[in-house]
Structure formats: structure tokens, C-alpha cells
Amino acid sequence: MLTKKQLLLKVHLADGFGPISELRLAAWLVTSHNWALSALEIAQIACLPERYWLTFQTSFDSLALQQKCATHERYVQYLTILEADYPQRLLETHCPPTVLFYRGDLSVLKQPCVAVVGARQATEYTKQALQHLLGLPQTTTIISGLAQGADAMAHEVALQKGLRPIGVIGTGLNCYYPPQNEHLQQAVAEKGLLISEYGLDVTAKKHHFPAREVM
Template identity: 40%
Template sequence: MKMNELTNFLIKCRLTMMISNQEMLKIIKISQNSDNLEQDAFLFLKDKWGWEKFNQFLPLFRSNDTSKILAINYLSDEYPDILREIYNPPALLFYRGNIKLLKTDCIAVVGAREATEYSYRCINGLVPKIKGKYTVVSGLAKGVDGWAHQAALNNYVDTIAIIGNCLDDYYPTHNKKLQDEIFKFGLVISEYPPGCHIRRWHFPQRNRIIAGVSQKVIITEAKERSGSLITAEIALQESRDVYAIPGRIGDSLSRGCNKLIEEGAIPLINFNEL
């Protein structure tokens, strides 16, 4: 089966909103030894789900139009090898922008949504130092994420936004202009198909992709329990280099970073060393 045919098949599956990432990974595995993917994939789904669920799925699958949707799958040439290594890698990624950026060396910059001027200064000192060496990756959230993307654009550094909503939505809404700029000058990717509503669990799921595409992960400010620490933990599990910017002992937004350093993260005190 040709790669674009496999991608198209997976998009149609995903648009039904009925199929899991693990099930799509299984279909990709089936495709590698199949002369008739639709027949073999449908047999797998019937066996897995039973007739009732499959009969709900089939008309949705048949009715889906994929003509204007851009995506890559796990086997695509554009899919980075480093992302294939993680636990539960995304079977399908929807995108807008320069997909070639996924194959560049990436450094993730993440932190608190309610970050302080300290993070803002650090990000704007850091990003110019990595120009020509890394693509800046983040999650397009309020605070550190948005500042990292904007600093990259301001300094003509490539940037990838990995979002927890579909590409047609803007979250948070005040980052709409920034997201549109990244569509034009960088890359925005998502696991979630057009029409998929935002769910709270999308964001920790998104974090595994941020860590997965990056050789290095930097945490600027974070509370002891936060999404940024989830990203850091995933990065450590996947043998990525994790850096934390030290902060004052009494500051709540520095506790997460200081704890990471205590547990073995690299203290980032010289931006020239990246």
C-alpha cells in the first residue's frame, strides 16, 4: 500500500472519533503485511469491538472527506525517528506549516502558565543563543509556551507548536495571532482531528509528544505539581536531557525546577552550554 493511501485510511478512521491511538498503531502494523488493508483492518476492528460498535463506525468512516486534511503517519518519511521510540507514539499527526521541521534537532521550552518576568527574561536570553542549532518546541499555552514561540519568531528561530486541541481551534484564544503566525512561519501539529472537542486529558497526552520530538527539554518555572513536570518526567523516562532553571527557594514557581535539579536534572545556568 502506498504511504498516502495508508495516511488517508487512518485519517478516515480518526475522523469517526471512535478509534484509539493504540488501535491505529495496530492497523499500521497490519498494513505492513497486507494486500487489502481495508479488509484486514475491518476484520481486526470487528474482532476487537464486536458488531454493534463496528456497525456504528462503518457509516462514519464511509462519509468522511479527507481531501483538505494534512497528516503524516508513524511510517511516513517525515515522521521523526526519535518520536517512534517513545511509549505510545502518535499513530497520526495532523499539521499545518513546514513539516520538514519535525526532522530537525529540537529543544523544548516549557513552564508555568502563570510564569513571572523571570521566565520571560530567561527565554529571551536563551532563544537567540540556540539560533541555527535547534528548533524551539512548546505547547502554545499561556505563559512560558507562548513566550518561547514568540521569542523564536522574533529571532527567526524555527518553532514547532504541539497543541492539545485540533488545528481549527485556538486555545487559549488570546494566542490566535501567534498560532496563525506559526502556521505561516513554523509548524503546528496535533493528534486531534478536525471537529474534535478539547478535553482536559488531551494536554498531558500532548506533553509526551513535546518530550518525544525533542533532544533536550528546558523547564523555566513550575510548581511542584504541574504539566511541565509531567513533560520533564516523560523526557527523563525517554532518556532526553532535562534542564531546569534554578530559582529562589521560597518562590512557589521555582519549587518544581529546584526539585528537578535535586532529582538529577541539569541546572541551566549558562545558555551558551546548550
């Protein structure tokens, strides 16, 4: 039988299931002692609209999803909203993801940090401001995306100063957007922490990035 963690992963990777439905399922699992559920039972517990039931059931029961889950279990670290290590600040958002994939050290999340969101066409002034901001004694690390411009600059400055950055990306952990930030993304994962709510091989899509900003 799947564990609660494995069940949330499988549902997260399945087709036809949205984030609100995932949260309903996670809430139900908190007090449940029997989660050996069929796809239909999961859909009903999560109040999944009936028009998505067939899509979800077909995906949930497929060999392809079973193999996909096995790949993630083998090659990716992940945690769920049911675990103590889940970022507490993220729980305060209106729709926290039930599953987070990561590379690096989760303990960085417990350190004081500064969030950086800035222009894609950042200037030298941006870099100077970041040098000053990340030089303040109370600053332990930064959390930012890995987009072109201010986000990338923030991580570069943090790494230069020996800080442990936290990168939140809108793709799978094995994808890079923009492509030129591949080495920077790897450095963030090695020196700090890289987080995504998207599974392996998920490429950049426009609607991913507004969701990423709330993290």
C-alpha cells in the same frame, strides 16, 4: 479502494477505536498487501475489545464518517506513522499517534530543537530565561505547546529571533486554546510548523494535554 494512509485516517476519525488498537492495525499494514477490509476484520486485526465492535462498525460504515474523511482530505495536511516524514523522536514514545495533522513545513522537524514546558503563570524571569536560551548558537528552533504562559512566551521569543517554532496543540488545527493565542498559533503555522493528533473541530479537553506533552 482506500490507500493505507486513507484507511488509517478513517480509523483514526472513527468512534470506538483507541490508540493502542490503531498501532496494532498500523503494524499489520506494514507487511499487508490487501487492506480492503470490513469494519469487523479491522476490529479483529487490531484486537479491539468486543464491547466496542458495534460502536466502531456503526461509525466506520456511516455516511457521516465518509464526509468527515473527505473534508480532512480536502482541507488538512496529514501524515501517518507509516511514512518516512513521521517524526522519529515521536516513535520512541510509549504510544505514538498513528495520524498527525499539520500546517507548515515538516522539514523543521529535522532541525535541532529545544523543548519548552513551563508554568501557565509565567513571569518576566521566564521571558528573560527564554531570551538567553534561544540566543545560544546551537539553538535552531523550539518545540512547545501553545498554552498560556511559558509555552506562548517561547513561541513569541522564537518568532522575534527569526527562528522557526514547532507548536504541538491539544485541539484540532482550526481550534484555538486559549482563544487569545489564535494569532500566535497562526504565526507558528506560517513561520514554522503546527502539529496535532486531533481532527478538525476537536475542542480542548483535559485528557488531551498530558498526551500532547510527550510529543
